[in-house]
Amino acid sequence: MNIGIIGLGLIGGSLGLDFRAQGYTVLGVSRQQSTCDIAVQKGVVDESSTSLKLLATADLIFICTPIHLIVPTLEKLTPYLKKQAIVTDVGSVKGAIVDNCSQLWPNFVGSHPMAGKTEQGINAAQLGLFVDAPYLITPLESTPKCAVKILTEIVEKLGCQIYYSSPEEHDRAVAWISHLPVMISTSLIQACAEEQDPNIRQLAENLASSGFRDTSRVGAGNPELGLMMAKYNRQALLISLTNYRQNLDQIIDHIAGEKWQELEEILVSSHQYRANFLKSK
């Protein structure tokens, strides 16, 4: 089987490394010739090109471009595709993508590998990035079952845990555990940067350790990706942000009013509930 990858960055490059390690032939297309050259040098792909024509022999294609380019990329790709080719994407939002792409190519299956890191681009690509990570597949009623089956069999080999949902359920769920944390973490960094006393700000920067590293990590990720999450999952993100603000206001009220019992109840409940999000990892 020939696997095609469009967008040889962190996710596309990491998929290429894994699929080549599995013995698949990987054909990669990216925007810049320099990225295509690095991809071949690093063993991410067997062949690379800036032209989508390279994918005329691909059986399964992963679109790994930034979110806003996924639908336009598929539009440009369809003239070159084999009749039976399966196309998927790895975008961090699904509602804005899956319907449109399925209309362009009936053998389209939306998906989202839930793994990443702060760095971006081809040089951040990493073998084994998806091991033990959730991989969500978001078929529609109209999506051919055999395309879902083939995609499942291939991505299972990455060592992922496979889940299925509708695109809308995906967007609501990731608003809570992925897009909301990016915005909270961003506002944490911004708030710390606004300390007016330069001596205190410098001392805080010197003292920041594992706690700050954990809570600020996702706020320091790819800015373009954060923007796309907000633009393309706006509705669900606003709901989760509003809910978060209410929780923060409640904590402020408890501290201002010295309601220590109430604050302790929240802290105890969070201490216990966090495990539900991390139990299988």
Ligand code: NAP
């Ligand atoms: P990235 O590292 O910036 O990679 C995106 C790559 O797309 C760039 O390296 C760029 O290649 C290429 N590209 C841009 N425009 C293109 C075009 N018109 N045609 C072909 N290639 C083009 O970003 P990423 O983090 O891998 O994210 C890619 C996708 O994965 C996004 O849809 C994102 O939502 C999804 N995703 C990201 C994460 C994460 O944590 N980062 C996790 C899961 C899913 P050049 O170097 O050639 O310009």
